[in-house]
Amino acid sequence: MAGGVLEVLWGWFTRVWQRGILVAGLSCIAAGCLALDQFDQYDYAQYWSVEEKIIRGLESASSDLPENGKVSLFNTPQPLSRVVGLDTLSCFQGLVDWIAPGKQVSASALTDFSEVFKLPPVLEPGAVVELQPPGDHWVLLWTGSEVVRVRQLRVQRSPGSGSVAPGAPLGQGQADAGLKSIDLEGLVPSEDHWIPGPDGLLEARWVLLIPDLDLAVLQVAVMADARVPAGARLYVRVWHDDGAVAASARAVAERTGFSTSGGKARMTMFVPGALTARGVEISLKYRHGVLGGLETLDAVELGSGPVSPFKTSSRNP
Amino acid sequence: MKTTSALTRERLLLAALLLLATVTYGNVWSRGAYADDFIHFSHVAGKPLWEAVQSWPEKLPSRVAQGLTVALVLSVFGGDSPAGFHWAWFHALAVLAFVLSVLVVDRILRVLDVPWRVRLVSCLVFVLHPAKSEALMWAGPITGYALPLLVFLFGVWRYFQRAREGREALPALIVVWCAVLYAVLSIEQFLPVFAAVVGVRLLLFGSTRVAVARNAAGFCAIAMAFVFSVAASGAGMAERFERHGFVDLPSLPKNLANVAFHSMAALTEYRAHVFFSSPLDRRMLVSSSGWLPLGSSCGSCGLARTQRSVGARWRPYWWAECWPWRRCPPSWWSGTTFRREGFTSRYSASARWPGGC
Numbered sequence: 190m191a192g193g194v195l196e197v198l199w200g201w202f203t204r205v206w207q208r209g210i211l212v213a214g215l216s217c218i219a220a221g222c223l224a225l226d227q228f229d230q231y232d233y234a235q236y237w238s239v240e241e242k243i244i245r246g247l248e249s250a251s252s253d254l255p256e257n258g259k260v261s262l263f264n265t266p267q268p269l270s271r272v273v274g275l276d277t278l279s280c281f282q283g284l285v286d287w288i289a290p291g292k293q294v295s296a297s298a299l300t301d302f303s304e305v306f307k308l309p310p311v312l313e314p315g316a317v318v319e320l321q322p323p324g325d326h327w328v329l330l331w332t333g334s335e336v337v338r339v340r341q342l343r344v345q346r347s348p349g350s351g352s353v354a355p356g357a358p359l360g361q362g363q364a365d366a367g368l369k370s371i372d373l374e375g376l377v378p379s380e381d382h383w384i385p386g387p388d389g390l391l392e393a394r395w396v397l398l399i400p401d402l403d404l405a406v407l408q409v410a411v412m413a414d415a416r417v418p419a420g421a422r423l424y425v426r427v428w429h430d431d432g433a434v435a436a437s438a439r440a441v442a443e444r445t446g447f448s449t450s451g452g453k454a455r456m457t458m459f460v461p462g463a464l465t466a467r468g469v470e471i472s473l474k475y476r477h478g479v480l481g482g483l484e485t486l487d488a489v490e491l492g493s494g495p496v497s498p499f500k501t502s503s504r505n506p
Numbered sequence: 507m508k509t510t511s512a513l514t515r516e517r518l519l520l521a522a523l524l525l526l527a528t529v530t531y532g533n534v535w536s537r538g539a540y541a542d543d544f545i546h547f548s549h550v551a552g553k554p555l556w557e558a559v560q561s562w563p564e565k566l567p568s569r570v571a572q573g574l575t576v577a578l579v580l581s582v583f584g585g586d587s588p589a590g591f592h593w594a595w596f597h598a599l600a601v602l603a604f605v606l607s608v609l610v611v612d613r614i615l616r617v618l619d620v621p622w623r624v625r626l627v628s629c630l631v632f633v634l635h636p637a638k639s640e641a642l643m644w645a646g647p648i649t650g651y652a653l654p655l656l657v658f659l660f661g662v663w664r665y666f667q668r669a670r671e672g673r674e675a676l677p678a679l680i681v682v683w684c685a686v687l688y689a690v691l692s693i694e695q696f697l698p699v700f701a702a703v704v705g706v707r708l709l710l711f712g713s714t715r716v717a718v719a720r721n722a723a724g725f726c727a728i729a730m731a732f733v734f735s736v737a738a739s740g741a742g743m744a745e746r747f748e749r750h751g752f753v754d755l756p757s758l759p760k761n762l763a764n765v766a767f768h769s770m771a772a773l774t775e776y777r778a779h780v781f782f783s784s785p786l787d788r789r790m791l792v793s794s795s796g797w798l799p800l801g802s803s804c805g806s807c808g809l810a811r812t813q814r815s816v817g818a819r820w821r822p823y824w825w826a827e828c829w830p831w832r833r834c835p836p837s838w839w840s841g842t843t844f845r846r847e848g849f850t851s852r853y854s855a856s857a858r859w860p861g862g863c
Binding site for chain 2: 199215219222223225226227229230233234237238240241244245248249273274275277279280281282283284287290291380434497
């Protein structure tokens with residue numbers, strides 16, 4: 190079709206300069222398409238570099254995987270482009286089945302962190318609790334550079350105002366062949382950070398901070414009722430000391446990592462760069478309206494509550 | 507007759523285009539598998555080939571041939587273990603298949619006497635349009651789209667070429683139908699496309715009763731095989747149709763327009779969510795890669811007629827004149843005209859019109 194259009198224009202434009210403009214326009218479009226294709230290649234390569242490490246790590250430890258056991262993968266990086274992440278559909282389950290066929294291992298990605306490590310509802314300031322997953326449950330965590338197996342989580346409630354103190358070095362656990370095992374040190378801020386929205390649509394709480402990995406682990410719950418329309422998305426924006434802003438978005442749906450039960454869609458969100466974070470905003474937005482064939486987003490401020498050291502706000506459709 | 511310099515120019519430009527296609531998608535060493543590719547591989551891993559193909563409809567009903575392709579890919583490139591999969595070679599095969607597809611698209615348009623400039627620009631769009639980059643970099647679409655597309659295009663090329671040359675023997679037709687059947691059982695969208703291809707063939711290359719009966723029988727056989735594979739796949743099919751929809755011929759023009767305009771819109775908004783943190787992340791039509799060649803040829807046909815009506819300099823394509831009300835070449839059509847205009851004169855007058863004019 191494009192060829193036909195160009196041919197017609199070629200017939201109309203008889204002067205040299207007109208045809209020169211035509212060829213130049215086509216060349217610009219071609220150059221733009223070429224650039225987009227290069228971006229795509231880069232994104233696919235970046236995401237594969239993560240998945241390849243997960244595959245190599247899991248395969249090297251596959252002989253130790255428990256029969257009929259369970260594997261949970263947390264904090265999988267989200268690809269930038271149209272690549273679907275490991276945390277959607279049953280992709281991680283497929284990966285584990287491919288690596289360890291016949292072991293009937295149940296695999297899931299981005300489930301509720303607190304289901305694996307059950308924090309006590311009340312933790313006195315300064316108290317320490319050690320949490321381990323069940324023996325047949327492997328907990329894998331992407332640290333930003335590699336995938337590690339978490340054997341133990343040692344959590345201490347901050348005795349002070351909630352500011353994050355430098356953490357102790359990571360405890361090195363027993364290493365499986367090719368898959369590094371670690372014991373995590375976590376810190377729960379001193380204040381209770383449950384922030385319910387005015388209508389109870391969105392709840393957010395900082396569960397713990399892992400200074401050694403520079404990660405914040407955040408529990409988020411969205412009411413799964415008629416007030417939250419289909420296509421609602423959760424946005425997390427993080428401000429850092431140096432002024433940098435990081436943002437991520439995720440559809441509030443089971444296929445994108447949320448577990449829905451008890452009338453709520455729950456998910457654990459991992460916020461990297463937590464040590465230098467000055468504030469976080471969590472928003473619930475939804476698609477609204479159509480403009481020129483392109484869907485736009487609209488959001489209405491619902492309310493906000495300053496939370497030390499982070500700020501959390503919820504927006505209501 | 508084309509001059510040697512004209513042929514050399516066309517071939518050089520086509521070679522440059524194929525080189526561009528290779529360069530554009532050539533970073534094969536940096537790509538691997540993504541997301542549901544692992545589901546595909548886990549479904550066929552450790553199973554004999556036939557058992558894997560038989561069990562595939564449980565996973566993806568109506569796409570039996572994709573199960574065969576995935577099983578073959580795993581057996582050829584799988585290596586000793588998942589970590590040892592030869593991804594670079596696999597993705598190199600995908601790029602090679604795509605480059606060959608570009609070449610075959612050019613051949614198809616040439617059979618239809620599309621001028622070299624139109625062919626070149628059509629192939630350029632086919633090469634560079636980012637809507638199909640997903641189909642070339644993702645293992646699942648490679649087995650589901652890129653490889654079947656090459657087989658389908660190759661079948662269409664031979665189908666048109668033999669029909670035009672008047673050598674449409676039954677064995678050759680059966681080979682074409684097998685290629686198309688493989689494509690249809692990989693991606694169901696090829697079935698309506700093939701219906702359009704059969705219609706174009708009967709319209710342009712002579713439609714005696716025997717030819718109509720034979721081609722209609724071939725298409726019906728492919729459609730029946732498709733329906734049988736769907737019926738045999740059992741449960742899950744209804745859910746799949748509910749999720750993806752199925753052939754809706756009345757909306758075909760709308761879908762073609764959507765491909766064209768949605769692609770243009772996608773070009774403007776694409777990457778917006780990366781550059782400007784925009785929340786838009788719409789997925790573009792993967793199947794555009796299948797529609798683009800068809801759209802290119804149909805668009806060229808229609809615009810050629812427009813070209814004539816606006817008094818352009820070159821003659822309209824001979825096949826644009828051959829609508830049902832006028833099946834024979836117009837009186838102005840002659841080898842002399844084509845030689846002067848630079849069209850191909852590969853086919854003799856007697857071979858062009860097997861039905862006789």
